[in-house]
Amino acid sequence: MKNSVSFDNQNLVMPIENSFNQKQKRNVNPSQFDFTVGDFCFNLKDKIGSGKFSIVYKGYNITNGKRVGIKQMKQSQFQTPKMEQLLMNEIEVNRKLKSNHIVQMHDLIYQDIWIYMILELCPEGDLETYLEEAGGMLDEEESLDILTQILEGLKTLIYHGYIHRDMKPANIMKKGQTYKLADFGMATKVDTAGRDFIQEQVGSPLYMAPQILQNQKYTVKSDIWSIGLIFYQMLFGKTPWPARDIQSLISAIKEIPLRFPYDYPIGEQAKHFIKGCLQIEESDRFNWEQVFSHPIFNVNNKGHLEYGYKFDDKFKNIMRDLQQAAYLYQLFSRFDDLITFFESNHIFNQLKTLDFISQKEYVDSDELIRIFQEYDFVDLQDPASHILMDIKEIIKQNKYDIKSIFNVYLGQNAEKLNLTQFTKILHQFLPGLHDKEIEHCFEAFDNDNDGLISFQEFEYHLNFGITNSYKQKDKIKTKGMKIAEEIRTIIVEQNTTLKQLFFQFDHGNTRQLDFEQFKSFINYIKPEMHENDIKDLFQFFDERKTSHVSLGNLEKVINKNSSLQAKRKSIFIMH
Structure with a gap:
């Protein structure tokens, strides 16, 4: 039986009455179900979702047989003022907001120790689940369709003076091909013109605006940040910044520029929309009018961004490693010290072929830095x-x-x-x-x-890629491993062996090379190798610090590190 329950002797809620509860022919037998709640029933095995404070079951309206979602919560969870307010927020928003893109609440029932929200059933689950089933990402057309529907729900929210404050894929439900906003416990009334500042830190950290993450004051624009992240995630199967805790996420947002995966070009307007939503400073971020009226939603504005240049796989692999190192070492201004001469030379040779700089006599660092900061060379197919x-x-x-x-x-x-x-x-x-x-x-x-x-x-x-005050990166080892792999590749290409080459320069037949002999050996294999790289390589192979490189140690290190390098590049290419 339905009851209106009060906390602290205050009547907090009233049953929600609408046409949904009008009596029709009974065609559901409650005795066949585990629980009966007012005019609704459900089985424990029909759990379709859960959250921190609730479990959602698929249920039925006894009076008309219609399927519903039944959200079960313990009353004891809502005894504190803060928790009570969360419950009231969700009830108030659900009662006021009517939209095809907002999950509707049909009834509210207090029974025994439980609170039950009777909700519109979304049998396909949430957007988070759908993304997982789709392999992590969607094409631009489908992503834009979902974004449009999300914003339709948000229009209703904004029109009534609310912001959601917990926008994330798990709070966007799927019913057929329709997407609906859900879970309004964190929603609050606010000046939607952006004049009011809020201090309260709520939401899910990964989708929180930087101001909320840092416990700073924020405005209605906080949801816009979340929208930009969700759209980015739909397109690329990841968020722009790596993080599993708040501190590392704050650090990443501050230190890593917003990049777009190079291998997955998107439309210029989609890119512009995401950039406008993901401005770190609220003053630079889109307002709601700019979001709702953005050209991306113009039906005639379609087409993908086609880059005017193509990079080969080696270029992209080098840039992946650079981007990882630049973040972890904070070396945006001096990242060239981490790569070999071969790698840097390959990058610049690639850049020289591009139309937009082909007329220049030299390649300046600004061109490379622009590409480095604008494009993400991550391998989106690598699950690890x-x-x-x-x-x-x-x-x-x-x-x-x-x-x-x-x-x-x-x-x-x-x-x-x-x-x-x-x-x-x-x-x-x-x-x-x-x-x-x-x-x-x-x-x-x-x-x-x-x-x-x-x-x-x-x-x-x-x-690989980690340094701080207590552990410095071994640059010589990293460069040595890379050069060793390149030497091995060259030997294969020239159809020779390391031993045959080695004895051409081991004039005393001592099975070891001093630096000058080693330098001649390397120059024979790769004449354009920079002397600094040769010195680093000599130190790397001279493990016993005898000022000589032996044939045995050269073979061992090249074979060992070439296999490790190949596996790392195929499996662990970082973003």
Whole structure:
């Protein structure tokens, strides 16, 4: 039976009456269901969703057989003023707002220890689930259609003087091909012209505007930031900045420019819309009028942005590594020190072929920096790379010691991690990871494919790109590994062997080369190699610091690091 319940002797809610509850022919037998709530019934097995404070079941209206969503919440959760206000917000917004793009509430029932919201059923679930089922991203046309529907719901919200404050894919429901806003617990009344400032920190961190993340005052424009992120995520299957905790997200937003994946060009207007929504400063961000009237919603404004130049895979791989290193080392102004002469030369040769600079006698750094900052060369098909980037950022922000982490989860008398132990480590950083995501990461870390992860493998993947006050990056090792792989490739291309080449320069037949001999050896293989690269390579191969490079050590290092480098580039290309 329906009851109107009060907290603190105040009558807070009234049953919501509408045509939905008008008596019709009964065609549902309540005895066949686990629970009956007023004129509605449901089974526990028909759970279709859950949140922090509620579980949603598929149910039925006993009086007419129509399917409904039944949101079940414990009354005890709403005893504090703050929690009580969240409940009142959701009830008030749902009662006032009527739109085909807002999930409607049909009834509100208090029964025993529970509160039940009877909602419009959206059987296809939420946008988050739909994106996962679609492989993470959608094409531009479908993304734009969903964005248009989301904004239709937001128009109603704004018109009535509310902002949502918890916009995210999980709060956008799908009913057929119609998308609807849901979950208005964080919604609040505000001056929609943007004159009122709000201080309260609410919402889901990944989609929060920077002002909310930093506990600063914000305005109605906070939802616009969230809209830009959701649209970006639909298009590219990820958000622009790597983060799994608030501090690393704030750092990423401040330090990484908004980039668009190079391999997935989108329309100019789509790009302009996202840029306008994702301005860090509220004064620079679109207002709601600019959002609703943006040219992207003009039906005649279609077509993709086709870049006027093409980069090969090697160029893109180098730029991926640069972008990762530039963020983790904060070296935007001096990133060239991290790459080899071959790599930098390859980039500039590519740039010289582009129409917009082909008439120049030289390539200035501004051109490279513009490309570096505007385009994201991430491999969107790599399921493990984003996870690894997030873990490394957490390690960097919290100054964790990799060796200590490894040893804590290592079994007794064991030297390597199995999948179970590796899973525990990943869950320490990212509790929400799915089994499949962990399996992808495990396969990526397991360089020798023995089903276990050694500390060397663990350290190799987690140390690449990490530096701070207590651990500096070994630049010589990184450059040496890259050059070693290039040497191996050249040897294969010339159909020779390392040993045959080596003995051409080992004049004393000592099976080792001093620096001058080593320099001649490298120059024979690659005449244009810069001397600084040769010096770094010599130090890298001279592991025993004897001022000589032996044939055995050269073979061992090149073979070992070429396989590691190949696997890292194929699996862990960062953004």
